[in-house]
Amino acid sequence: MNTIKSSLIASAIALSFGVTAANAEHHTGEDHADMVKAQNDAKPARTAAQATTDAAITASVKTRLLADERTKGFDINVDTYNGVVSLTGGADSMADKMAATEVANQADNVLRVENKLTIAGEDTEARQDANTATASGEVREAMDEAGDGIDDAWITSKVKTQLLADDQVHGTEINVETKGNVVTLIGTAPTLAARTKAIEIAQATKGVRSVVATGLVVGPDEAVDE
Structure with a gap:
């Protein structure tokens, strides 16, 4: 009788440990998934x-x-x-x-x-x-030397950055578009000298074939002065 009782108790304990281990493994898996999800959600959405x-x-x-x-x-x-x-x-x-x-x-x-x-x-x-x-700078130059064209997006970004950085041009009113390495400048330059400088900057940019500036006009204040 004692032997049977002991066996039943032992079986119950073993079963209990088995269930506990399974539950622990299940929760560990859930916790890991939750942790991964939390990490993915940690980066706040951008409005x-x-x-x-x-x-x-x-x-x-x-x-x-x-x-x-x-x-x-x-x-x-x-x-x-x-x-x-x-x-x-x-x-x-x-x-x-x-x-x-x-x-x-x-x-x-x-x-x-x-x-x-x-x-x-x-x-x-x-x-x-x-x-x-x-994917810019020296790499673009190496591509150009190897005979590969410099892409329009890079040229546009480069010209815009140079126009914004130039004290004479102040390129915030100048839109830059590039297609087939041909740059088109559209907008308003504060002075005639600034318009000329903007065109020179675009022409000097690596990869630019030509510049179209018919849509780049001089500001009204400069026009009045003239």
């Missing part, structure tokens, strides 16, 4: 208004990097999401990398800067890899 602000931040940071003597020579890609600016590409030294962070932080509405620039010599493999990741 249309914030997307517009992010685009403005990106343009402002690019302009500042191009205009600053410490960073204008580097191939730096800028991405912004909910006010957080991410910098990728290459830099010569830690001082240059820190300068890029400083410049980016000066733009309006920037909450934080994530500086992922790779510090490496200009001709090193690490630097080439970093620049390749940005």
